[in-house]
Amino acid sequence: MLSQPVSRIHLDNVSQSFGKNDNQVHLFSDLTLSIEQGRSYAITGPSGSGKSSLLMLMSGLEVPSKGSCYYINDETTSPLQSLRNHIGFIFQQFHLLPELTALNNVALPLKLRGQKDAINRAKEWLKKVGLSHRLHHTPKQLSGGEQQRVAIARALVFEPNFIFADEPTGNLDTKNASDVADTLFDCCKENGAGLIVVTHSDELAARAQHNFSLKNAANQFISSTSEISPC
Template sequence: MQDKIELDNVSHHFDTGHERIELFHGLSCVIRADTTLAIVGPSGAGKSSLLSIAAGLEKPVGGAVRFTIDGAEVDALMMRASSGFIFQQFHLMPELDAIGNLALPLRLKGRRDAFDIAASWLEKVGLKDRAQHRPHQLSGGEQQRIAVARAFVTGPRFIFADEPTGNLDMRTSDVVAGLMFDCARETGCGLVIVTHSSTLAKRADATLMLENGKMRAAA
């Protein structure tokens, strides 16, 4: 059975000091591995919250989320352990060089070949010659390429990316986007992206529009 995420009648809101903000209500969909999905919509629609719920980082206030890995239903903790994450901010460890940042998640999993795997991914993203550079010595595009590689380095089943090109210029955005989609298709990993970029969304196999608390397939 294919790895998948099932959202069943999911609703979410948050409370401020003065009011309740309803983000969405009664959303249902199935997100499968081996596919790429873009989630688009206006600011404040709840796209990032939906991504967090799908990734098992946040619980919805209503409905159910089911995660299936290797044909078995797993909990949110196992889902997170089987996922990689890419954010608008790069979140690299400033005290580690590029190869150290890539090796870290592998070392945390006890992999003795962490640096060998990290080196192969550095080469894959075209940054072999930046292995000993720390984040402050890298451009924004180079840092995000490291962040992309770090998300894939442990062999995840799903990658969740929240505005991954939001801090990049148009040319660099195109390079990083191409890298993400190429890596997802080469590894058979599911890729779910929240984006404001229609250009980026068009690269995905499918696009969901989240607007006014509802979700629909976008053309």
């Protein structure tokens, strides 16, 4: 039996398309799904099937062409934009600020929120992702795997309700990809954050509790639930 979800994102009958008139491209149509905090989700599908667009809709950064998206917290429904402060992102290209050390990169969101113990909490998080010995290294001095761990720590340090990760292991070799995936899923689990991963990797997608698969040809959408334990 799964624990009672704290909050969830709900997409109701949404369609997404871009372009005008004859040049309109439909990514997906009439899609309904829910993302619960504390659970993990993978979005898979071929290039151009609309994975990133779905991610943008779920995070409230874009609005659908049709349908509605909202955030439900303790039965209170509010627009997705109200969730803005409680979501974090992880990118394929890591996107760390090159002039900042690992420690300062992780402390960044806390400093912006005006938290006094930003540096100490950043240190804790870097320790959690196994980089306590790399605190004062700049991104250039870190390997790809290490950079992505810093990015994971940075996304989770301000304890968001949901984490959206776009191809988080896409730039890593198999060994590093596996290690980073372990860190990502473990940390989300520990933090009670919902994790939504866009990926081409079957191995990574298999780690998620739910898998949303988008298919180009017929705008098909397949939702499945895996049997692995929830994070």
